[in-house]
Amino acid sequence: MFSQAGRDKFFYYYLLVHIPITLLIDGQAIFCSKSIYPSFLRPIYDFASKDDPLLQNNLVPWFQTFIVLEMVFQLPVFVIGAIGLKKRSPKIYPLLTIYGTSCATTTLACLSTVIFDPRPSVQSQLPKLLGSYVPFLLIPLSMAVDYGSRLVGLVGEKSEEKRE
Numbered sequence: 153m154f155s156q157a158g159r160d161k162f163f164y165y166y167l168l169v170h171i172p173i174t175l176l177i178d179g180q181a182i183f184c185s186k187s188i189y190p191s192f193l194r195p196i197y198d199f200a201s202k203d204d205p206l207l208q209n210n211l212v213p214w215f216q217t218f219i220v221l222e223m224v225f226q227l228p229v230f231v232i233g234a235i236g237l238k239k240r241s242p243k244i245y246p247l248l249t250i251y252g253t254s255c256a257t258t259t260l261a262c263l264s265t266v267i268f269d270p271r272p273s274v275q276s277q278l279p280k281l282l283g284s285y286v287p288f289l290l291i292p293l294s295m296a297v298d299y300g301s302r303l304v305g306l307v308g309e310k311s312e313e314k315r316e
Contacts, residue, residue, distance in 0.1 A: 159298055164237040166291055167230045174227050181210040182219045203277040205269055206262055218258045245299040252296030259289040
């Protein structure tokens with residue numbers, strides 16, 4: 153549907169946009185954020201977490217693990233991935249495949265938690281929550297499939313060259 157260059161450009165901007173989201177919102181969900189983040193940034197988190205049960209009840213151990221994963225692994229990938237895409241380097245494909253798989257998996261767990269939360273207050277906010285979570289499931293999943301497919305193609309090309 154979209155050319156490879158068009159998809160790369162889309163993923164490039166996705167990675168860039170995700171940097172401030174991670175730093176300003178998701179990072180503040182970490183258990184020690186009050187000692188790390190300046191207080192003037194707290195209203196951003198409060199606004200974003202207003203209707204989100206995971207961000208409101210963020211001390212759940214599995215969710216904290218996902219936040220640490222986002223800060224330690226995903227945040228650097230956003231920078232490294234954007235640089236690699238800007239340079240049009242296929243060397244970035246394995247990292248973006250791993251990122252896409254990891255992010256889609258963790259987002260699916262969060263999305264499932266929200267969907268199956270029986271509280272009426274959560275269910276009434278479900279359309280908004282789906283709008284927040286679904287793109288962060290589908291885009292990384294698309295990245296994993298796209299860059300994984302490209303890797304398979306590159307490996308296939310190398311295998312054929314060795315046979316000749």
